[in-house]
Amino acid sequence: MNPIERYAPLVADTDAFFAACERPLPSVVRVNTIKATVERVTDALDEEGVGYESIEWNDELLTFDERGPGTTWPYFHGWLHGQEEVSALPAMILDPQPGETVWDACGAPGSKTTQLSAMMDDTGIVIGNDNNLGRLSALRHNAERLGVTNLMVTKQDGRNFSLNGFGFDEFDRALVDAPCSCEGTVRKNPTTLEQWTLNHVHSVAAIQKGILSRAVQATKPGGVVVYSTCTFAPEENEAVIDHVLETEDCEVVAFDCPLDSVPGVTEWEDDTYDSSVTKTHRIYPHLNDTGGFYCAKLEVTK
Numbered sequence: 001m002n003p004i005e006r007y008a009p010l011v012a013d014t015d016a017f018f019a020a021c022e023r024p025l026p027s028v029v030r031v032n033t034i035k036a037t038v039e040r041v042t043d044a045l046d047e048e049g050v051g052y053e054s055i056e057w058n059d060e061l062l063t064f065d066e067r068g069p070g071t072t073w074p075y076f077h078g079w080l081h082g083q084e085e086v087s088a089l090p091a092m093i094l095d096p097q098p099g100e101t102v103w104d105a106c107g108a109p110g111s112k113t114t115q116l117s118a119m120m121d122d123t124g125i126v127i128g129n130d131n132n133l134g135r136l137s138a139l140r141h142n143a144e145r146l147g148v149t150n151l152m153v154t155k156q157d158g159r160n161f162s163l164n165g166f167g168f169d170e171f172d173r174a175l176v177d178a179p180c181s182c183e184g185t186v187r188k189n190p191t192t193l194e195q196w197t198l199n200h201v202h203s204v205a206a207i208q209k210g211i212l213s214r215a216v217q218a219t220k221p222g223g224v225v226v227y228s229t230c231t232f233a234p235e236e237n238e239a240v241i242d243h244v245l246e247t248e249d250c251e252v253v254a255f256d257c258p259l260d261s262v263p264g265v266t267e268w269e270d271d272t273y274d275s276s277v278t279k280t281h282r283i284y285p286h287l288n289d290t291g292g293f294y295c296a297k298l299e300v301t302k
């Protein structure tokens with residue numbers, strides 16, 4: 001069975017859902033406001049005769065018509081970064097402010113880390129962490145190409161991240177863009193589901209719970225933690241939120257999702273979850289012609 005089919009009971013229009021999972025993904029870029037403005041980029045693209053369209057909910061995102069962004073001058077200059085539309089959501093929901101101290105717990109290869117830096121006007125501190133050295137090289141490369149200077153790169157296991165030696169002991173905000181079973185990336189990488197097993201879903205859920213717990217612990221009272229995955233499995237989404245609500249000092253906060261979404265589910269197979277997970281958002285590929293995604297916003301209450 002195609003693992004995606006297990007989610008049919010959660011989706012209203014299953015035909016549209018399955019059909020969207022088969023289609024390739026549009027090519028989207030984010031304007032890197034550390035080096036350029038949207039106007040400067042669109043002027044340059046117009047001069048090159050490259051076709052693009054602005055994305056309604058975020059004018060820093062452009063969909064390319066045909067030509068890949070990597071062959072354009074604005075990309076060469078680091079004015080653009082290839083980033084899927086839905087992947088721009090978590091940083092926007094985290095809403096980091098200039099001068100703050102922000103932890104990106106699972107940062108590589110850096111799409112969201114560099115977006116956080118840009119949103120902070122490249123001020124304050126972003127700690128871009130990951131536990132995978134190869135992927136951290138990609139993060140560093142992307143950060144350098146995009147001209148990011150407020151970034152400290154760390155290689156730690158997010159589950160027991162230590163702040164020793166940093167000179168501060170808590171973050172203003174934290175992003176956990178967690179490792180996951182990646183079911184929602186099937187449009188970008190059709191072979192993803194060949195590796196799928198329920199055992200992997202359960203083992204990665206345990207890692208997600210550990211990283212998200214640490215993010216709540218390491219964030220100041222009243223601070224914000226955003227949790228996101230690119231998968232549909234409730235075991236990796238609502239169940240993870242339900243777990244931290246039980247074990248850590250935090251609550252789910254409602255947010256306006258600029259993309260069409262449906263609320264998180266409170267029941268899945270034999271499990272039930274805290275009713276506040278309905279304030280989290282499931283984004284299915286057919287709703288906005290994007291990848292699949294899940295996003296939750298937490299406020300630290302300790």
Ligand SMILES: C[S@@+](CC[C@H](N)C(=O)[O-])C[C@H]1O[C@@H](n2cnc3c(N)ncnc32)[C@H](O)[C@@H]1O
Pocket residue numbers: 087105106107108109110111112113129130131132135156157158159177178179180207211
């Ligand atoms: C969804 S990807 C992150 C994508 C990244 N946020 C971006 O937008 O470019 C998840 C990342 O989690 C990292 N990871 C897996 N286990 C981890 C752990 N225990 N601690 C920290 N990072 C971990 C993986 O290496 C992977 O790079």
